[in-house]
Amino acid sequence: MKKMISQLHKAGLPPGTPLHVGELKSNTSLVTICGLGENVYWEKITDNIEECRKILGEAAPIQWVNIDGLARIDLLQEIGSFFNLHPLTIEDIFDTSQRPKQEEYEGYTYFTCRALSLAEITGAIESEQVSLIIGSSYVLSVSERETDLFTTTRKRLKMNKGGVRLRGTDYLAYSLLDMIVDHYFVVLEKTGERLETLEESILRKPDNATLQTIHTLKREMIAMRQAAWPLREAIVGLEQSGTVFVDSADSLHLRDVYSHVVQIIDTIEIYREMLSGMLDIYLSSVNNKLNEVMKILTIFAAIFIPLTLISGIYGMNFRFMPELEWLYGYPFALGLMAATAIVLLGYFRCKKWL
Amino acid sequence: MKKMISQLHKAGLPPGTPLHVGELKSNTSLVTICGLGENVYWEKITDNIEECRKILGEAAPIQWVNIDGLARIDLLQEIGSFFNLHPLTIEDIFDTSQRPKQEEYEGYTYFTCRALSLAEITGAIESEQVSLIIGSSYVLSVSERETDLFTTTRKRLKMNKGGVRLRGTDYLAYSLLDMIVDHYFVVLEKTGERLETLEESILRKPDNATLQTIHTLKREMIAMRQAAWPLREAIVGLEQSGTVFVDSADSLHLRDVYSHVVQIIDTIEIYREMLSGMLDIYLSSVNNKLNEVMKILTIFAAIFIPLTLISGIYGMNFRFMPELEWLYGYPFALGLMAATAIVLLGYFRCKKWL
Amino acid sequence: MKKMISQLHKAGLPPGTPLHVGELKSNTSLVTICGLGENVYWEKITDNIEECRKILGEAAPIQWVNIDGLARIDLLQEIGSFFNLHPLTIEDIFDTSQRPKQEEYEGYTYFTCRALSLAEITGAIESEQVSLIIGSSYVLSVSERETDLFTTTRKRLKMNKGGVRLRGTDYLAYSLLDMIVDHYFVVLEKTGERLETLEESILRKPDNATLQTIHTLKREMIAMRQAAWPLREAIVGLEQSGTVFVDSADSLHLRDVYSHVVQIIDTIEIYREMLSGMLDIYLSSVNNKLNEVMKILTIFAAIFIPLTLISGIYGMNFRFMPELEWLYGYPFALGLMAATAIVLLGYFRCKKWL
Amino acid sequence: MKKMISQLHKAGLPPGTPLHVGELKSNTSLVTICGLGENVYWEKITDNIEECRKILGEAAPIQWVNIDGLARIDLLQEIGSFFNLHPLTIEDIFDTSQRPKQEEYEGYTYFTCRALSLAEITGAIESEQVSLIIGSSYVLSVSERETDLFTTTRKRLKMNKGGVRLRGTDYLAYSLLDMIVDHYFVVLEKTGERLETLEESILRKPDNATLQTIHTLKREMIAMRQAAWPLREAIVGLEQSGTVFVDSADSLHLRDVYSHVVQIIDTIEIYREMLSGMLDIYLSSVNNKLNEVMKILTIFAAIFIPLTLISGIYGMNFRFMPELEWLYGYPFALGLMAATAIVLLGYFRCKKWL
Amino acid sequence: MKKMISQLHKAGLPPGTPLHVGELKSNTSLVTICGLGENVYWEKITDNIEECRKILGEAAPIQWVNIDGLARIDLLQEIGSFFNLHPLTIEDIFDTSQRPKQEEYEGYTYFTCRALSLAEITGAIESEQVSLIIGSSYVLSVSERETDLFTTTRKRLKMNKGGVRLRGTDYLAYSLLDMIVDHYFVVLEKTGERLETLEESILRKPDNATLQTIHTLKREMIAMRQAAWPLREAIVGLEQSGTVFVDSADSLHLRDVYSHVVQIIDTIEIYREMLSGMLDIYLSSVNNKLNEVMKILTIFAAIFIPLTLISGIYGMNFRFMPELEWLYGYPFALGLMAATAIVLLGYFRCKKWL
Secondary structure, eight states: OGGGGSSOOOOSOOTTOOOOBSOOOOSOOEEEEEEEOSSOEEEEEEOOHHHHHHHHHSOOSEEEEEEEOSOOHHHHHHHHHHTTOOHHHHHHHHBTTOOOEEEEETTEEEEEEEEEEEOTTTOOEEEEEEEEEEOSSEEEEEESSOOSTTHHHHHHHHHTGGGGGGSHHHHHHHHHHHHHHHHHHHHHHHHHHHHHHHHHHHHHOOOHHHHHHHHHHHHHHHHHHHHHHHHHHHHHHHHHSSSSSOSHHHHHHHHHHHHHHHHHHHHHHHHHHHHHHHHHHHHHHHHHHHHHHHHHHHHHHHHHHHHHHHHHHTTOOOSOOHHHHSTTHHHHHHHHHHHHHHHHHHHHHHTTOO | OGGGGSSOOOOSOOTTOOOOBSOOOOSOOEEEEEEEOSSOEEEEEEOOHHHHHHHHHSOOSEEEEEEEOSOOHHHHHHHHHHTTOOHHHHHHHHBTTOOOEEEEETTEEEEEEEEEEEOTTTOOEEEEEEEEEEOSSEEEEEESSOOSTTHHHHHHHHHTGGGGGGSHHHHHHHHHHHHHHHHHHHHHHHHHHHHHHHHHHHHHOOOHHHHHHHHHHHHHHHHHHHHHHHHHHHHHHHHHSSSSSOSHHHHHHHHHHHHHHHHHHHHHHHHHHHHHHHHHHHHHHHHHHHHHHHHHHHHHHHHHHHHHHHHHHTTOOOSOOHHHHSTTHHHHHHHHHHHHHHHHHHHHHHTTOO | OGGGGSSOOOOSOOTTOOOOBSOOOOSOOEEEEEEEOSSOEEEEEEOOHHHHHHHHHSOOSEEEEEEEOSOOHHHHHHHHHHTTOOHHHHHHHHBTTOOOEEEEETTEEEEEEEEEEEOTTTOOEEEEEEEEEEOSSEEEEEESSOOSTTHHHHHHHHHTGGGGGGSHHHHHHHHHHHHHHHHHHHHHHHHHHHHHHHHHHHHHOOOHHHHHHHHHHHHHHHHHHHHHHHHHHHHHHHHHSSSSSOSHHHHHHHHHHHHHHHHHHHHHHHHHHHHHHHHHHHHHHHHHHHHHHHHHHHHHHHHHHHHHHHHHHTTOOOSOOHHHHSTTHHHHHHHHHHHHHHHHHHHHHHTTOO | OGGGGSSOOOOSOOTTOOOOBSOOOOSOOEEEEEEEOSSOEEEEEEOOHHHHHHHHHSOOSEEEEEEEOSOOHHHHHHHHHHTTOOHHHHHHHHBTTOOOEEEEETTEEEEEEEEEEEOTTTOOEEEEEEEEEEOSSEEEEEESSOOSTTHHHHHHHHHTGGGGGGSHHHHHHHHHHHHHHHHHHHHHHHHHHHHHHHHHHHHHOOOHHHHHHHHHHHHHHHHHHHHHHHHHHHHHHHHHSSSSSOSHHHHHHHHHHHHHHHHHHHHHHHHHHHHHHHHHHHHHHHHHHHHHHHHHHHHHHHHHHHHHHHHHHTTOOOSOOHHHHSTTHHHHHHHHHHHHHHHHHHHHHHTTOO | OGGGGSSOOOOSOOTTOOOOBSOOOOSOOEEEEEEEOSSOEEEEEEOOHHHHHHHHHSOOSEEEEEEEOSOOHHHHHHHHHHTTOOHHHHHHHHBTTOOOEEEEETTEEEEEEEEEEEOTTTOOEEEEEEEEEEOSSEEEEEESSOOSTTHHHHHHHHHTGGGGGGSHHHHHHHHHHHHHHHHHHHHHHHHHHHHHHHHHHHHHOOOHHHHHHHHHHHHHHHHHHHHHHHHHHHHHHHHHSSSSSOSHHHHHHHHHHHHHHHHHHHHHHHHHHHHHHHHHHHHHHHHHHHHHHHHHHHHHHHHHHHHHHHHHHTTOOOSOOHHHHOTTHHHHHHHHHHHHHHHHHHHHHHTTOO
């Protein structure tokens, strides 16, 4: 998530120059083009410009062009010019530090948002930018690296479950968006588990590491909220664009995604509140520990110091000290000490310290 | 309440697939169908598809179909197809992690919200999703498990108090909604009692358990607010829908429910503020305890250490120490100690520590 | 103020049933009816239904019906049916836990808000609900118990100061509302004085009781804000209702009340901010005390422990210890101790602890 | 600033009664009337009603009536009746606890805001209410006491710099408002200096007095914000009133004042944030001091207690203790003590405490 | 950044007087005039009024006048009168404490915002005001001192990359604005690095200096947000002005800058949240240190005080103390001490303190 907040800027280049901004997450750019129609389904993969151009030329009611990886600017520019994309759109695709947004261009709608996933080893939340370009006969989806985000969609298209292939580019775009939003739930669920683990560890053994975990999670939740909030607005933008999702059936589906995003935002809020609570409990535990330590010190000091005084008194070298001559002077002194100790112990017990 | 934030997501299924999301709270689905009219009242219970279809076919001015439990997807789909419900509505009914909302579909209004109740043993706040589908001649209510939420409404319908049966589906839907909102007050009242108990226990014996109770209650209040806030919006949605609650009399009743929800939200805010105050008092109590402990330590140490020094001095083995030879040297030393102790005690009394 | 947040709910009764919700603050219901006109003024008090009906039948350009106490539901229903009040209005009057609001009904405007007063003995802020029903020829005001809230208004009406009696029901309603809002200022002023007392006591002797007073005041301010905020909206509602306060002169007066309420809200904000400040100062005082205690402990321990060591050294029983044989060994040891003490005192003085 | 929050209310008087609310800041009411025109300038001062009436009767294209002090209600009523002011306007002028606001009356615009100044001796922020009444041929300005707020404006009018006298009442009102807003900057600048002093004193010698200064400043900033926020709205009200500042040139000037007020609000926010930061640093300093004290105590105790034990051991009276008989027993014991002390010092140095 | 909040006010001068407000950052005013056209490019630098007037007279499709430094009021007034600028515009240019804003004047649009840069030595964030005046055939840009902010733009114009010179004043203004916004990213990136350094230093060695750095950064972030927030509004103002950026192509570019500013604001929020987290960790570290210190004190005191007691007991001078006569009394006493120490060490180990 840290990468979201570094390498944000582009050197003073003329606007409209497609330049990669942000960490480059893949060294290749793999183009997968699917031709979709009632009885049509073909899928071709390439990373060659010539070949790409040829495949794009093949007729199909709907074309879904998916690009994984942003390494090949030339390839994207070729595809962009094929679909008449505005230079600013191309530039935006390569600026991977963007805020989710939806923008109307002539002939297509541009939509960008962040897809979340969990890092395999560390379990940290990773985020990458996914751009969708929705035209009347094509959908172009660009992600920062090869993911299995859209594998399920592709399978469903192949099998034409629910007549997916007949339903136009809006429905295809909706399916892709739905997939992205579903992955937010996966991440949230995992975060929920981490929160539970954390809660236990706070009670068991609170240390500075726990505190840092709390803050790491807090920051991740903020970053997630910063991905989800504008996503919500962007979906409203899609709904009101007037060029896509005009059909009421598609609009219903979009409303569904919208309510999912709202639910995600709500859950993030609950998580943040939980983290605040944990912070309080952590700080209180530390304080309680200090109290505990101080009580023990006080009890030890308060009991032994008077006893030491007694021993000191009978260690004085005065010539005339009657107790010293007593036969049972020593047991008397020990008894005095014991009595003092018992009285003090009773006092601390009555103070509920023991 | 914890269950609200787990199992949120649905695997990558095609949209419109009715699949249960969230914890399954009942293993059955019990359908209760009531036929209502001026002189008509019948009530039939079934969990058999065939039978259900037959009962639904029976004529009555208004039908109220109540389903308890989400276990039987087939049953709900049957009823859904009888009333021409949109697949997304069916899907939404089964997704029990939804945010309260109101949506217009062709021929009916879909309304979903959370009903709150108190767990019998633990007293924890439990929440379940209740969906209402309001058509022109029927109301369909779906809850996650068998509850006595609507028992009172059913009695009133049977006895036709206030001509309830004559007043159309809007009024019936309002009655059900009113019941749900009334239960929020029950929960709030109980929470109020818990807050009072908590307040006393903070002053009597503040420990880490108290702190956790504070945070549990805080989180419950947040979850409740997250149930109440969108409920308010959903009721506004009902009021503005243009298809239900168009009659001004019904609209007045809805306004009444609306003001109840606003009142609930206000009370939640007060409770949250009270909890924040308790947190402060708790933390301050812990600090005060530390102060108390430290004062006692300081008093003990500050009084006995000088006395020990005196005893140490007269325990020194110098050959020429005039006091040691004095007849009243020993009482003199004891007197010196007593005097020192009294001076120090006076000092601490004047510091208001004793 | 605590009573605002308990007994909030009504058992599952059919809507429109007038049932008292909240603590019953009076055992009677006293009806005072005033007939007002240019040359007309009469005032009759009763708690008998028959008599009440008769008085209401007496003609007067404007009738002001004031009811103190909610004990007699039958009486209110009688009056309600005389003025054709909607059942929901009657229900609202008896639900004393309502949020301030303004609602349009056929033939009248319903307005409810909270009147504040100070408890005579404890000085706590008390709040009761006051409902105003403004018709074209009558004003009905209902309060929870006998108060002297409207005594001044009555006097002024009797003396017809400023031609009050000529100015219609809007002006009468405004006068009542103005009285209610004026009492908020009385409460705020008293609270201001309590804040000053509190501030002094924090500096003089901060203890847990002070902390609780801070939180009691905080909570009272929240409750007051929750009374004042919706009052503001309700007044806006009156202004925009289109049925009352349509005359620009009356509208000016209402604007005046509105700006008073805004001023009240501002003052509450300042008070809350002051309370937060006091909380900080309180916590800091507690911390400072701890520091003070620890410094004294440290000074005592750090000075006397080395001296004790010296006395211990010369208390050792080695056969060959030259100092012990010195003639001035004892004074030398005492001098060593004094020197050590002086050096250490100098050290603490230079640390600015003394 | 404290005076803003006391004496807020007016006893239950009929509305429209001009009664002074708030602390009376002056015992007189001095009226300064200026006649302004292209070639006209006269200025007359009086506090006599008769004389005042006569001066007001003298013709001049524009009359600027300035009143300093609210002691003479009769004088203001006379002037009010001359200009046909609404009784509520008069009442508002005397209620010095008002929120800044702008109100349209027939024939004039009423504008009230708070003018800030610094108390000469204490440097505390003082605030007084200034009311402006802007008619088509006169401007009436009322302040709570004699100030030099408008001295510069008067000079400029006398010299007719920039043709001020020709520019109508809007421009005159704008000049007065501009003066008031400029004084906010003076106060802010002084506050900035106090913040710098405070910051240093926190680092040098943090005590409870520092804390109180922080909270005093915080409260002053809140009061200032409560003066500045509604002022902003009131200026917007002026701009949109439709009766004043309709000329686009005047509107530009008003926009300028508006952006100054926004800048003031921004600066107040920064100051508040700075104060929060100082509070944190203060609390942290107190904590650090405690740490410091505890370290010293720990070092003293941990070093001398073991040494005392050693001396205690060799002070035991066992008959058979070989060390006691050694020739170099005493130096050996002293050496043991020194060694122990050195080891412990090394330990604390390695802990980085020394 | 501190300079943003000092010297805010202008003495009581008549409005419209160009007077420098804020710290004067340059002692000169250097005018660079560029003539731009399809085949035209010339660039002339002067600080002489006469020369300046002559150059301005030279024809060119577009003139870009850039002024570095605000020292020469006369020069700016000359240029202002050449382009018919309103006196308030000139005044605003010299008031360097302004909030970013956009204002429409007759014939031109006035736009002002803050350009950020990093101080060369200290790395502190510096901010200066840049004003843009966009006419139909000229762009006037004024900055507070000589910067290299627009060097890249100038190069690009010289080389006419992307046909920049053909695209009108809107595009030129956009290029300048884009440069300014790009520098915000540079500053943010540097701040991100400082945050990382800070985070490490908190864990390594938290002291009061760390705390102050946190607050310095917090304040810088607030100042940056106060520069960025109104910038966003000002850009919206440009978009909606109706006189500039009316062409849809230019509007797209402006939308791009807008989304950059939103991204900047988002990043600032994340940074602020990170700083809050660091503050928590810092305070917790301090607390933990105290705990650490107290544990060591407690362990030392609790172990050695009992041992001292034992030694004291056997230092008592009773005549009849059997142990003293034992042959192995001394080893026995030492053994008792060792045993006691071991038991206590075991106790603390079991408490997990060791």
